[in-house]
Amino acid sequence: MADPRFYESAHPLSLTEIETLSGASFEGLAPDGVSVDDVAPITATQAGALSYAERRPPDVQPGAVVLSKPEFAEALRAAGCHVAVTENPRVAFARTAAKIFAEKPLEAGEADIDPSATVHDGTFIAKGARIGAGAILEPNVVIGPGVEIGEGALIRANAVISxxxxxxxxxxxxxxxxxxxxxxxxxxxxxxxxxxxxxxxxxxxxxxxxxxxxxxxxxxxxxxxxxxxxxxxxxxxxxxxxxxxxxxxxxxxxxxxxxxxxxxxxxxxxxxxxxxxxxxxxxxxxxxxxxxxxxxxxxxxxxxxxxxxRNFLKQITQLRRLSGIKGAQGKKARRD
Structure with missing residues (x-):
């Protein structure tokens, strides 16, 4: 699950919506009532999460929704996944996943700033950020929503942290x-x-x-x-x-x-x-x-x-020797 300090859930996507957004096809095998509200890599699939498979996948969890190349679809379905077929799963995932989670906006609001922290002029600290005791934020620093700065940290001017x-x-x-x-x-x-x-x-x-x-x-x-x-x-x-x-x-x-x-x-x-x-x-x-x-x-x-x-230095030595031999032959040829 995406960290709620930084991301907010947009809304679950039905399999029909996934087909529309991604351009992939469940080939008429999408059951009613199934949706996704999370994302996961193909190496750590889970039920209710959207993944994609560009190569032969490892073991997968039943109930996962996978955007897959055609050659992997049968094996994934046999493992209990809901599979949408496409020639380019990565593109299909990119078009779909951003609709599941949204980045929290960079907006002013209540932040937890320790009284002993030093915040210089021009610094922006977004809603939900936490600044630890004794931390120093120099001018024009930008701290995004949910970011945590530890005690005694020093953030130099014009740094951007999200x-x-x-x-x-x-x-x-x-x-x-x-x-x-x-x-x-x-x-x-x-x-x-x-x-x-x-x-x-x-x-x-x-x-x-x-x-x-x-x-x-x-x-x-x-x-x-x-x-x-x-x-x-x-x-x-x-x-x-x-x-x-x-x-x-x-x-x-x-x-x-x-x-x-x-x-x-x-x-x-x-x-x-x-x-x-x-x-x-x-x-x-x-x-x-x-x-x-x-x-x-x-x-x-x-x-x-x-x-x-040791191999690299040996190669350098040999190249220098070869270069020296070639150079000597060139000078002799020019004298002749």
């Missing part, structure tokens, strides 16, 4: 944006459709998020950054990323969606990851690395695509 909780004593840098929708675009035949997000961004305690960073909220679940993480300026953390406590990232890191990063890792400048990979604990990525595969605990990797550092 759909998020910020832990105690955490510092958020100037012009950083936390909790916006991720870059999830469904590629339709005629247009690109933005997929609505229903998750949160959870930042732990004693963390540091630098200036001009962007941390997206989750699509279904949460984006999570653990306690005591240190993230430099100009970093991008995509939706559903999970970063373990104590991890440090230098400037210009780019972490793609649904990546899991362990504890106490060290990312040098301009590191990046592809989506849906797992990086273990105590991993070191050298500068300009692009991690495209899972990395075990305790390893040091470098390069693009990244590989164990």
């Amino acid at each position: 759909f998020a909780t910020i832990g105690a004593r955490t510092e958020i840098g100037s012009c950083t944006v936390i909790g916006k929708t991720g870059f999830a675009i469904a590629l339709g035949a005629e247009q690109r459709v933005k997929v609505p997000h229903f998750g949160r961004a959870i930042i732990g305690s004693d963390a540091l998020i630098g200036a001009s960073c962007s941390i997206d909220r989750g699509l279904f679940g949460d984006t999570e950054i653990g306690d005591n993480c240190q993230i430099d300026n100009f970093c991008q953390i995509a939706h559903n990323v999970r970063i373990g406590s104590g991890t440090v990232m230098a400037a210009f890191a780019g972490i793609s969606g649904s990546t899991t990063i362990g504890r106490d890792c060290l990312f040098a400048g301009r590191c990046a990851t592809t989506d849906n990979i797992t990086i273990g604990n105590n991993v070191i990525l050298l500068a300009d690395s692009a991690a495209m595969y899972d990395i075990p605990d305790g390893e040091k990797w470098g390069g693009s695509p990244a590989m164990p550092a």
